[in-house]
Every structure is written in structure tokens, then in C-alpha cells.
Amino acid sequence: MQVAVVTFDGFNELDSFIASVVINRARPDGLTAFITTPTPVVTSMNGVEVVGQRSLDFVAEADVVLIGSGIRTRDVVADPGLLAALPLDPARQFIGAQCSGALVLATLGLVDSMPVCTDVTTRPYLEERGVMVLDEPFHSEGTIATAGGCLASLYLGAWAISRTIGEDVARTAVDYVAPVGEKRATVERVFAAIRTPVHALS
Amino acid sequence: MQVAVVTFDGFNELDSFIASVVINRARPDGLTAFITTPTPVVTSMNGVEVVGQRSLDFVAEADVVLIGSGIRTRDVVADPGLLAALPLDPARQFIGAQCSGALVLATLGLVDSMPVCTDVTTRPYLEERGVMVLDEPFHSEGTIATAGGCLASLYLGAWAISRTIGEDVARTAVDYVAPVGEKRATVERVFAAIRTPVHALS
Numbered sequence: 001m002q003v004a005v006v007t008f009d010g011f012n013e014l015d016s017f018i019a020s021v022v023i024n025r026a027r028p029d030g031l032t033a034f035i036t037t038p039t040p041v042v043t044s045m046n047g048v049e050v051v052g053q054r055s056l057d058f059v060a061e062a063d064v065v066l067i068g069s070g071i072r073t074r075d076v077v078a079d080p081g082l083l084a085a086l087p088l089d090p091a092r093q094f095i096g097a098q099c100s101g102a103l104v105l106a107t108l109g110l111v112d113s114m115p116v117c118t119d120v121t122t123r124p125y126l127e128e129r130g131v132m133v134l135d136e137p138f139h140s141e142g143t144i145a146t147a148g149g150c151l152a153s154l155y156l157g158a159w160a161i162s163r164t165i166g167e168d169v170a171r172t173a174v175d176y177v178a179p180v181g182e183k184r185a186t187v188e189r190v191f192a193a194i195r196t197p198v199h200a201l202s
Numbered sequence: 203m204q205v206a207v208v209t210f211d212g213f214n215e216l217d218s219f220i221a222s223v224v225i226n227r228a229r230p231d232g233l234t235a236f237i238t239t240p241t242p243v244v245t246s247m248n249g250v251e252v253v254g255q256r257s258l259d260f261v262a263e264a265d266v267v268l269i270g271s272g273i274r275t276r277d278v279v280a281d282p283g284l285l286a287a288l289p290l291d292p293a294r295q296f297i298g299a300q301c302s303g304a305l306v307l308a309t310l311g312l313v314d315s316m317p318v319c320t321d322v323t324t325r326p327y328l329e330e331r332g333v334m335v336l337d338e339p340f341h342s343e344g345t346i347a348t349a350g351g352c353l354a355s356l357y358l359g360a361w362a363i364s365r366t367i368g369e370d371v372a373r374t375a376v377d378y379v380a381p382v383g384e385k386r387a388t389v390e391r392v393f394a395a396i397r398t399p400v401h402a403l404s
Binding site (some may be wrong): 048088119151 | 214216249252314337338351379381383384388391
């Protein structure tokens with residue numbers, strides 16, 4: 001199974017790379033993440049140029065799509081061409097959004113009936129669209145999840161592994177990336193945060 | 203002030219990017235991090251190509267040098283040319299290493315009199331050189347610090363800001379990247395870990 005980590009120009013490196021690295025720990029178990037970009041090269045909010053591993057064409061075939069965050073997400077949601085290149089389908093894909101990525105989900109009509117998590121900067125833009133924002137790092141309903149605060153991208157990655165491969169593999173992946181001496185506590189914290197009620201794909 | 207985040211081929215994205223992103227939160231206060239690479243482009247352990255922001259020439263002029271980690275660090279320490287391109291000077295620079303980066307510090311003779319933190323894979327290679335490895339995420343003495351476990355790169359970044367700009371700015375940077383709803387707990391955890399005895403630059 002494959003994960004598209006959608007990464008736009010102006011992206012926050014933490015939001016795309018924490019999720020992709022933890023997911024790629026599950027590669028031997030059958031789940032691989034790819035940095036997926038609208039242009040061959042994207043430049044981060046800190047000026048780092050990254051070569052995309054997949055183009056947006058990959059979004060339609062991915063089993064999981066995670067929308068990254070950055071400083072230009074409001075340009076993304078104002079661009080009909082970019083939005084049309086994100087044919088997300090919650091009936092057959094797991095869909096997650098990190099921080100301002102929730103604005104993309106809201107624009108695509110994917111969080112009309114659920115509250116979301118996001119960062120403090122994005123929060124007012126979601127609230128003015130009538131979306132309820134939680135003071136929590138992670139929330140999922142059905143096949144859709146949102147995370148707020150850069151480091152909560154670990155939770156999004158753990159959720160993606162849990163829902164596709166299984167919680168045991170996800171716990172092993174989080175354990176690997178956790179700080180030495182804090183591995184057990186980190187795993188417990190992550191899985192307490194993501195263990196909200198979820199529903200299997202219909 | 204400037205930070206070189208030294209990033210080799212085969213690098214772990216978490217190890218370089220968590221430190222660089224949190225440090226760049228302190229850019230308005232005068233500290234900027236740059237992904238610093240031996241070749242114009244480096245490829246991560248997960249196949250992501252990243253364009254370096256600075257060449258290794260930058261290491262000599264940086265105020266802080268953080269050695270990232272990856273799957274090819276044993277090749278790095280077996281390469282006299284690469285080692286010669288890392289003229290680290292603990293008398294005028296803060297020097298940190300993430301996971302296998304500690305192997306670089308050991309090879310350069312920078313941790314002869316101190317224990318280090320590293321990942322479980324690198325641990326035996328350090329112990330066979332007679333370096334004591336701690337079961338902790340972070341340890342610093344004087345101007346040298348080591349961190350173990352990918353996510354402990356947050357501690358290395360926080361330490362770099364604390365030692366150059368100040369702890370208040372470092373706490374604000376960590377607060378920003380922390381998960382929503384867990385910001386205070388994250389800041390407390392990070393600063394409890396890095397508040398080991400330190401000594402000012404002589």
C-alpha cells in the first residue's frame with residue numbers, strides 16, 4: 001500500500017517529513033510513503049529545495065493521502081487547478097491533514113460534519129468557514145483525520161500505519177523514532193491521542 | 203549567528219529537519235540554520251533528494267555545527283577527505299551530534315572525556331571505540347552535545363537556541379512546533395532533558 005504525503009511550495013518540513021519517515025518504518029510490512037508535489041521541485045518555508053518523489057497524479061492511486069502544511073495553503077485553496085488535482089475519496093482512501101492541510105479538506109467539503117485539529121494560525125480561517133476546531137493534537141472520524149501542531153504529524157503517521165497495516169507495526173515504528181529513554185512513554189502518548197473512535201472503511 | 207546542520211547522503215530526514223526547523227523559529231532573534239551538505243544534492247535514506255543550502259565550507263564559519271545522522275555514517279568516518287572537511291572547534295563553536303553523528307564526533311576525538319547519547323544501531327560502534335553510551339535522550343558537556351533517537355533532535359535544536367540566543371527564545375520555538383493541547387508538557391519535557399550541567403564557552 002502507498003501513501004501520498006502531499007507537499008506544496010512553502011511547506012513546513014516537519015509536517016511532511018515526520019509523517020513520511022515514521023510511515024516508511026513500515027515499508028517492510030507493506031506501506032510506503034512518497035513526498036508528492038505539484039511541481040518537480042518544491043521549496044520549504046525555510047528555503048530548502050526538495051525533489052518530489054511522485055507528482056499529483058499519484059494522489060488518485062494512493063491508499064492514504066496526507067495533506068501537509070505550510071505558509072501558502074491559502075494560495076492552494078484559492079487555486080481551482082490545484083484543488084482539481086486532489087481527487088480525494090474517503091470511501092476508498094484514508095485521508096489526513098496536518099495543520100493548515102485542514103483548510104484543504106474543508107475546501108474540498110470533506111470535514112463538513114466533523115470537528116478538526118489545526119494550528120493556531122489556521123484556526124480562524126477554518127472557523128470563518130463554520131468548521132469547529134478542537135484544542136487537541138489529533139482527531140479522526142471514519143477514514144478522515146486531522147492533526148494540529150507540527151510534531152503531531154507523528155500522530156498522523158501512526159494513524160496511517162494503524163489503519164492500513166495494524167497497531168502493532170505502528171507502535172514499533174513510533175518506538176524506533178522516539179527519543180532513547182522515552183520510547184515507552186512516547187508510544188503510550190501517541191496511541192492515547194489517536195485512539196479516538198474510528199470506523200472501518202465501508 | 204548561523205547553524206550548519208551537516209547532512210550526508212543516506213540521511214534520516216527527522217534528524218536534520220527537526221533541528222533545523224525548530225532553530226529557524228529563532229531566525230527573527232538572530233539564529234538561522236542551513237542544511238549543509240558535502241555534495242550539491244543529497245538523497246535521504248528514504249530516497250528523497252534535497253538540495254543543500256550550504257556546502258561544507260560553511261562549517262568553519264558556523265557558530266553551531268550539528269552533525270545529522272543516517273545510514274551511511276560509517277562510510278563518512280572512513281573517508282579522510284570528508285573528515286578533513288569538518289574542522290570542528292569546540293573552543294569557538296557549539297557542536298552537537300544526532301544519533302550516528304556521535305560516531306563522527308568520536309572519530310574526530312571530540313568525546314574522549316564524556317559519555318554520549320546515540321541510537322541503538324550506532325551504540326556498539328561507539329562502545330568498541332571505548333566511548334560510554336548513556337540510556338538517555340540528551341547529554342551535553344561544555345560546548346558539546348549528543349542526542350539519541352530521531353525525535354531527540356528537538357532537544358538538540360532547543361539546546362542550540364538556548365546556548366546562543368537564550369532559553370526564553372528556545373522555549374517559544376519548542377512551544378510553536380509542539381502538538382496543540384500538549385505544548386506546555388512538551389516544553390517542560392524538552393527543557394528537563396537538556397538542563398544538564400553546562401559550561402559557558404571559554
